[in-house]
Amino acid sequence: MRAAEPQIDANPLYRQVKARIVQGLTDGTWKPGEMLPSEPALGSLFGVSPGTVRKALDELTAENIVVRRQGRGTFAAELDDNRILFHFFKLTGDDGVRRFPDSRVTGVDRFAPSPEERAALQLSGNVRVIRIARIRLLDDAPVIAETIAVPTRAFPDLDRLGTIPNNIYALYASRYGRTVARAHEEAKAVNADAAAAKDLNVKPGTALLAVARTAYALNGEPVEYRHSLCRTDGFHYQVDLR
Amino acid sequence: MRAAEPQIDANPLYRQVKARIVQGLTDGTWKPGEMLPSEPALGSLFGVSPGTVRKALDELTAENIVVRRQGRGTFAAELDDNRILFHFFKLTGDDGVRRFPDSRVTGVDRFAPSPEERAALQLSGNVRVIRIARIRLLDDAPVIAETIAVPTRAFPDLDRLGTIPNNIYALYASRYGRTVARAHEEAKAVNADAAAAKDLNVKPGTALLAVARTAYALNGEPVEYRHSLCRTDGFHYQVDLR
DNA sequence: CAGTGGTCTAGACCACCAC
């Protein structure tokens, strides 16, 4: 039999399959935590062999977009606390233990975006962002002061919810259909100014880690720009390189 | 025909193949930059099908241990400046440009390891480390002050070379057969003490990024513990998360 | 027990590269 259909696109078939699966995850066909069809079922759905579906799922698994469990099925990834902690939270206790910090929201409102927010969120024209300010605490001690900016277009009523949950990425997914798939972070060391010193209960001038994060949805759209000031006495920012 | 040989180990066959390829890279059968045998050749060498070799090479490619080039072959990865810059050097100019800093070595000698060095390099007993101190410069301005500690056992004459090249990982590979495959980094913000302030030409108390890196060879052996103090005015530490 | 993913094999054709 023929080994392969000729490729219509320049993209290999398995990448087209991958894109169609991402599309299904983006448009809500399969919601976070739900099971996808089996590999042969996806193969007949897309008109390709199971091996090609498998290669697409291999890449999606490597990117943490999908989770496969032997004997059970393939599932749309969830942004549960564990996933957040190990993939999107690089701050770790000096003893190596990672804990989920509590949060105390100090403000939610609409603003004109700062230049950084405008660039990171790819905004143009006269749009506004919803900006959340919060302090994060471990054992009731403040360790992070951060502001989170999201575009009003994608999150129309985020400022009218009353309460902002601690795990805000789960809210992005469940209420606004925006599943955070990846993020980019830039870190600097800065001396605490008066406001930061007060928020974090340190002396002015204390060295703090300033982290600027841009988070992206499954389809690549930027959904959040976050700026965090972190105490690093007793904590560190941890990265594995290859 | 039979679909698969029964697995002797608990490990799947392709991981055994992967381990044997890593072994060949570790023991010098294939040196950095050299071409490996073709996929069918590796298959008959190890007595497995080409598909199984391919799966092993897929993983090695994902881990940047080998490089495949269509039409040419599969090659043992090299630690050239480009690889170093994009995989092991997270400091980037605020304009997004990455440049290779020059280095000025200020000291090379043997010491008893510090507790951090002892733990990271998994040393025991009464061994010593070779410790290199250097200042790294961009446009003749000091930006990083670092000490690099390596075990004397693996690097017996590193302190008698006279000169230490800027790209020290290429030296580890070519002279000592230790190819750095991955690393772990921990970052903190600290206030500059008097010595750091002098080295980096900043005022005492200035916030600096302190990065502690442990680097591992292909076989998982720790080969280097490095502590770096970095100015982050004009630079930032950059990470992508998934 | 039936259904799922995990592994392994076998072989076809294509795209790219060096000679």
Added chain:
DNA sequence: TGGTGGTCTAGACCACTGA
């Protein structure tokens, strides 16, 4: 032109899961 990796297919058996 010949050799390489890149893609795609087809189908076998194994290991795990849950009813």
